[in-house]
Amino acid sequence: MSVNFAGVVPDLAIEVDRSSGEPLGHQVQEGLRTAIRSGRLRAGERLPSSRQLADALGVSRGLAVSAYEQLYAEGYVVTAVGSGTRVADGVAADAGSVQELSSGVAGLSSEAAIPAPDVDFTYGVPDLRSFPTRDWMWALGDAMRTMPTADFGDDHPQGDRHLREVLTSYHRRVRAGCADPHDAIVVAGFRQGLAFVLAALARTSIARIALEDPGPREHDLIARRAGLRVSAVPVDEEGVSVESLRASDARAVLLTPAHQCPTGAVLSPTRRRQLVEWAHDVDGVIIEDDYDAEFRYDRQPVGSLQGLAPERVVALGSVSKTLAPALRIGWVLTPQQFRTEITAEKLLTCRGVPQLDQAALARLIESGRFDRHLRKVRDVYRKRRDVLVDAVATELAGTSIVGLEAGHHVLLRLPGGADERRIVTQAAEHSIFVRGVNDYRVQPDDERPGEAWPPALVLGFGNVTPARIRHGIRILGSLVAS
């Protein structure tokens, strides 16, 4: 897709020097030629009208018309009724040569489109087709109509006050939380919240963080970049091992208690109590990644850890799993002791989240449209989960599924002795994207990595249609059997 300026097209940066003695007309023509030859203007790009050019450069209309006539005669530009004057094909430096001129880059590999796999079991992607476009546009429009003029300026450092009221009220109500608006900081999604929190912790006396192993990918890298050392603590069917946590030097731990990523374990009541005791004993902090608690199927909701120990828990949430990653809105609920430092980190490295989006999200939630959407997609996920369970039972003998109670991913335990890496690689050859549980291992700083995990696949099904789920599981079944 090329750029197609319409309407009032942007001015051209052409320098005219009235003191040089060179005729103005020549200067304007040469300025246009140079802009085209150097590739600043590309083939097909629209030029300003002669009137606009004359105004911008402070020259007469006639001079601008003559300049365009000359360039037309020389073949630099073409004209067509209704589409103005455009740069002719073949005269502009092409993108390739400008690129070399500007940076010496050999290729555009990072831009090359990677073909989408037939079946993409990527973890953590919600059903993108279900995004409530109409409701979101309604919320944006309503926010725009009612936003005070001052809100187009700089935001409150912690984010829009009313959105913080709505988010904390919602969190108290749905997640059994215990936070007020002044405890909340609006951020651009989970990762930004995590980066702020880790940077803030690194400025306190906390030097080491413990991560669930296996756990969300790249968190070890992110923690190290924030200046923290990293310990890995194992996860079992009750969630993270508090015993191993106690044995580490860490005074911070990052957890996915509602539905462990990637194993799907729910943190048990015993472990929840032990964790809070640990945090009190070591003057520590629990960072709660409350990432897909909204999607539960067969069981009671598990409350947020934040509600259990608000003075020891920093809770992070976002709408990336409930609405869409593209919205880039999340929140941090923090005990008072870290609030100033996290807010300073936000203020000095980013300044905030678009105000219109913040106001729109508050309206979406308050109006009930958010919950209506959750109910709708919960049904979508429940059906996909049932299709997945059914397909696995038919196609994948000797495997078992863990983590079915909530969320939109499960762990598929493979038969003992199965070669996880081979299956993942061969699946990719069949255009099935999937990761093994050993792709989720944490790289600790100065400890030995743990033993390899028993072979298992992480199957995200949020954005995979039932037909593709069946197809993907069928292929996986044949690969596991072979």
Add this chain to the structure above:
Amino acid sequence: MSVNFAGVVPDLAIEVDRSSGEPLGHQVQEGLRTAIRSGRLRAGERLPSSRQLADALGVSRGLAVSAYEQLYAEGYVVTAVGSGTRVADGVAADAGSVQELSSGVAGLSSEAAIPAPDVDFTYGVPDLRSFPTRDWMWALGDAMRTMPTADFGDDHPQGDRHLREVLTSYHRRVRAGCADPHDAIVVAGFRQGLAFVLAALARTSIARIALEDPGPREHDLIARRAGLRVSAVPVDEEGVSVESLRASDARAVLLTPAHQCPTGAVLSPTRRRQLVEWAHDVDGVIIEDDYDAEFRYDRQPVGSLQGLAPERVVALGSVSKTLAPALRIGWVLTPQQFRTEITAEKLLTCRGVPQLDQAALARLIESGRFDRHLRKVRDVYRKRRDVLVDAVATELAGTSIVGLEAGHHVLLRLPGGADERRIVTQAAEHSIFVRGVNDYRVQPDDERPGEAWPPALVLGFGNVTPARIRHGIRILGSLVAS
């Protein structure tokens, strides 16, 4: 403003334990009472309908109805036709007590509304009333209609490809730049771009950055937090002193060449050449803050430094001055050598900018609406500038104005011997917010701070109406004279 849930209201996190032997009805009632007494539900907040409560907890409708009847009898809830069941006044813990419970915070001082001054000469705020709300909503709607479903997922690490095409095309054309889409990284405004660039530099062999003195506030703090040491280099009427820059150890410099902040100086052609030579000689990098070049009045546009030396310049821009700070969209144009590291910084600490906003900005620019807006506000600023010049001539004898050629702020040099601090303080007492040039001094790391600057005030007039400009200058005139 309190939270007012409507429509499908959010579920309540109430735990029901079927194995406990306690009657379910009692458990539901006690769950509701606890949620209200603890302050998780606040006075006036709407509860789910009995049907919704029954569905969520997996109990019968009759049991839910009975529970509400019991709570109504006890005075916990009230009901009204058409507005459902709400928490009664006076029974819920108020925000204050929950707040103490949760965090021990003494006050909400950070939330207290600070009354807006009568006249706010804050630097760098555009006219917020001019924000093109209709055009922006058009662009959002158009983007929403045409956005592929996949774009609701995770973004390209460098940002939306088409927006990068539009931004670099615009920059080549209007700012005489020399960048291609693969050189561009979309960020959430200038500060985020700066934070990414400084963090990336700190990971290379660059240890020290030079900042213009006086220069934009807080940049010394931001650079230090990114892990760089800071030198201050003086600014005169030709812009930054390249001689002083050479005398420092710095291999990076952060500049506002088009309209120096806060002095208003335009970097001279000689200095531009010297700067590029310096960068080549020391294997250094120039960070260009191209922050208000779009607003020029009496002179030719000055091209971006990036076009002059694309292999040595990282250019930062945003729409905060042209549209509104609330949009939080900016860009980094980087030489190839820093691209991977800056992109990694973005990916690991934030992930991106809302996709819908990116697509909307591309459409706003391509459709000509962005340029139409610029023309409109340029007239607004030209008029305000003329009012300011006129008022200063009348009310402020012995002063002079610098930096009139572009942007929406000027430097007002006060008569020798005037007490800048006293005038700023007394102005605040008259509800006039203004800063002195000495508020913009850089704190170097391990050098002596420079001499105090001659007294001057920094007057931002972008968001100040003509009547308020006249009023503000009149007051300042009386304070300078006294």
